Amino acid sequence: MKSYPAAVNLKLGLIVFAVLIALVSLLYANGLVNRLRERERAGMEIWAGAREEVARSTIRNPYRDEFAIMTEALADDEGNGRMREALAWAARLPLGDHTNFFFELISEYYQDVPAIITDSLGTPITWRNLSVPLRGALTAEDSLKVRERIQQMAVMYQPILIEVPPGDDYDGLLQRVYYDESRLIRELRIFPYVQLLFVGLLIVVGYLGFSYVRRNEQSKLWVGMAREAAHQLGTPLSSLMGWVELMRQHGGADTGSLNEVSRDLRRLSRIANRFNDIGSTPKLVSQPLAPTIENTADYIRWRMPQHGVTLVLDVPRELRAPLNAELFGWVIENILKNALDAMQNYTGDIKVTARGEGRRVYVDCTDTGKGIERSHRKEVFRPGYSTKKRGWGLGLSLSKRIIKDYHGGSLSLLHSTPGQGTTFRIELPVS
Numbered sequence: 354m355k356s357y358p359a360a361v362n363l364k365l366g367l368i369v370f371a372v373l374i375a376l377v378s379l380l381y382a383n384g385l386v387n388r389l390r391e392r393e394r395a396g397m398e399i400w401a402g403a404r405e406e407v408a409r410s411t412i413r414n415p416y417r418d419e420f421a422i423m424t425e426a427l428a429d430d431e432g433n434g435r436m437r438e439a440l441a442w443a444a445r446l447p448l449g450d451h452t453n454f455f456f457e458l459i460s461e462y463y464q465d466v467p468a469i470i471t472d473s474l475g476t477p478i479t480w481r482n483l484s485v486p487l488r489g490a491l492t493a494e495d496s497l498k499v500r501e502r503i504q505q506m507a508v509m510y511q512p513i514l515i516e517v518p519p520g521d522d523y524d525g526l527l528q529r530v531y532y533d534e535s536r537l538i539r540e541l542r543i544f545p546y547v548q549l550l551f552v553g554l555l556i557v558v559g560y561l562g563f564s565y566v567r568r569n570e571q572s573k574l575w576v577g578m579a580r581e582a583a584h585q586l587g588t589p590l591s592s593l594m595g596w597v598e599l600m601r602q603h604g605g606a607d608t609g610s611l612n613e614v615s616r617d618l619r620r621l622s623r624i625a626n627r628f629n630d631i632g633s634t635p636k637l638v639s640q641p642l643a644p645t646i647e648n649t650a651d652y653i654r655w656r657m658p659q660h661g662v663t664l665v666l667d668v669p670r671e672l673r674a675p676l677n678a679e680l681f682g683w684v685i686e687n688i689l690k691n692a693l694d695a696m697q698n699y700t701g702d703i704k705v706t707a708r709g710e711g712r713r714v715y716v717d718c719t720d721t722g723k724g725i726e727r728s729h730r731k732e733v734f735r736p737g738y739s740t741k742k743r744g745w746g747l748g749l750s751l752s753k754r755i756i757k758d759y760h761g762g763s764l765s766l767l768h769s770t771p772g773q774g775t776t777f778r779i780e781l782p783v784s
Contacts, residue, residue: 371552371556374552375545375549375552378545378548378549379545382541382542382544382545385541386538386541386542389535389537389538389541390534390538393466393532393534393535393538394510397466397468397513397530397532398513400530401513401514401515401530404515404528405515405516405517405526424437424441465482465535465536465537466481466482466532466533466534466535467480467481467482467483467502467506467532467533468480468481468482468530468531468532468533469481469483469499469502469503469506469530469531469532470515470528470529470530470531471503471528471529471531472527472528473527473528475503475529477499477500477503478528480499480502483498483499483502484498485498485499502531502533503531505533506531506532506533507531509533509534510531510532510533512529512530512531513529513530513532514527514528514529514530515527515528515529515530516528586621586624586625586628590618590621590622590625593614593618594615594618594622597611597614597615597618620652623679626679634759635677635679635680635759636677637675637676637677637759637760638675638676638677638678639673639674639675639676640673640674640675640676640678641670641671641672641673642668642672642673642674642676642681642707642714642716643666643668643669643670643672643707644678645676645678645681645682645685646666646668646682646685646705646707646716647666647668648682649682649685649686649689650664650666650685650689650705652686653686653689653690653693656690656693657693661696661698661699661700661701662693662696662699662700662701662702662703663701663702663703664689664702664703664704664705665702665703665704665705666704666705667704667705667706667707668705668706668707668716669707669708669709672707672708672709672714673783674714674781674782674783675760675781675782675783676760676781677759677760680755680759680760681755681760683751683752683755684752684755684756684764684779685705685716685718687748687749687751687752688718688749688752688777689703689705689718690748691748691749692718692720692722692775693720694722695720695722695723695724695774695775696720696721696722696723697722697723701720701721701722701774702720702721703718703719703720703721704718704719704720705717705718705719706719709783711783712782712783713780713781713782713783714780714781714782714783715778715779715780715781716778716779716780716781717767717776717777717778717779718776718777718778718779719774719775719776720774720775720776721773721774722774722775723771723772724769724770724771724772724773724774724775725766725769725771725775726771730766730769733749733766734749734750734753734764734766735750749764752764756779756781760781760782761781761782762779762780762781762782763779763780764777764778764779764780765777765778765780766778
């Protein structure tokens, strides 16, 4: 049927369209993140430049001469070496500490930007937006955490230099600003994936809901058609049976012909009962499998060629399972008909075997026909799929539904080899 390829193409088209939407969303989000990163980089460079200018304006220490006098006064005393080093270090400092001013700007405009300033030796001077106390003595763990963040930030972004060359009467200044992505950028990075996750869930839920509604509609259509077919067959069958009995009573009719007509009428009546059973919940009765399979096999043998095809049964008489004999026999009939149609030149063997294993019963139907190509194995149970020119493609689909929905079992294609044959397996629960 042409509707199935069209449905497949429609599904593929929707999948391709969804993939395109996902790619466009990811590309747009990635571009947005890159623009925000460039903006943050530009802001950090502006602030670093502002700090450098502040340092330039205050790097001349007005107390440097006093420091020099104090250092000379302590020069004659060898025991004051530590004090001389402290004075020399203090003399190199600029007036005031403008680091707080620098980070106040960062906090005002980029509250979530983690940043660390280090001196020329890489020692952290101050930091912001880290899970480390800004003031007070650092523990060894906190100090290690700050240095690890510096390494991580150096990988993410090239540090920004704050550099003031040394002059005649003052030392230079060299600091580095390390920073990381803000929380906004990190959230924007994962947002497309979260969006795709929710869209995917929506598509899955919608698809499952649509499939459920479609299956429900198909089920109602199956039931309606089955009950209508049973109803339409019932009236003429009853009339024909009455006419046959009337012909028997008047005599003069060919008894053999009447017997054959009666057989066909009973067959049609069974078919009508099967359609009627599909429209209602059938009652399952624990019974032997052998009689139902044997009766169906006898009917198939009537349709088989006189020579060339053999049908063999291997079903233990004691094997039992809960069945609706009429519907289960219909399933066996459909499988055996397909096996017979698969015979090339009407030669080959068909074998039905059954066995019990634990709380399950397995019935295998094997033929030596033309087999099924690997590319078609997933379609054999699809309604409308048929390799026969005049086939409706409903037999296996209906059989699978009878076994699954009414008997609580399964019908599957166990294996198939082109040119060698096919095996279908019916699995039924014992209880």
